[in-house]
Amino acid sequence: MMNCKEATRLMSEGYERKLTLRERLALKMHRLMCIGCTNYGKHLGFLRRAAQRLREGGAGSER
């Protein structure tokens, strides 16, 4: 089974390139069995949303 170190790296790379089918399946399998990496994946999604908010000016004291 793919380990967490590899899984976290792939999850990040998934934002930069299209993962291969094999990579996506391995990642899916890993996440089914690993709550830590499942959370990690959600957190990366959250970071994306936070970055979008910040770059659009929604992070300030004033909206």
Add this chain to the structure above:
Amino acid sequence: MKNNVPQTTAALWDDPSIVAIRRDMLRFAQLQLRDSGAAEDMVQEALMAAMSNAKSFAGRAALKTWMFAILRNKIVDYIRSSSREICGSDFIQNPGADTDIQDFDALFDRRGFWNPDDRPATWSDPDASLEQKEFWAVFDACLNNLPEQIARVYMMREFLEFETGEICRQLGISNGNCWVILHRARMGLRECLENRWFQGGAIA
């Protein structure tokens, strides 16, 4: 008609809502550039451009979003035009980069699985945090905690929406290297937010 422009502009700049937006723009620019002089210039230019093209907006939030878009373009232009100065020789030579990888290695056991204490926790309703001023102070602090070059790549990617390929070309590093840097930035930022903001969320 022309004579009225400076006056109108001056009046607008004193408006409390513009003052607040300007302050937020300055904070954003300083985060990207880490050079307050350049940041000040970018914001000034963006405000000038915004004022001379002003149209109507459905509310202040929409106006602010638009002004931030102008500011981002200014910062992108600035980075592109000064890319030779900030180019990547320090990336390649910087030995600090490897040290950081080892720091993250400490999160995993010998087989590469999370140590129980370092396993990412379940965050309860993280999106509610986006509405809180205190969260953004922590987010800023966490960004500033990242090694400078890692933060720079991350911000170019996520806040200025550079394609990874362009970042790599500008900094003279390979795609693979760029991905590793972004991975490290995300890992560092996530860990910092968990420790400094989301701690207390139950581990499911």
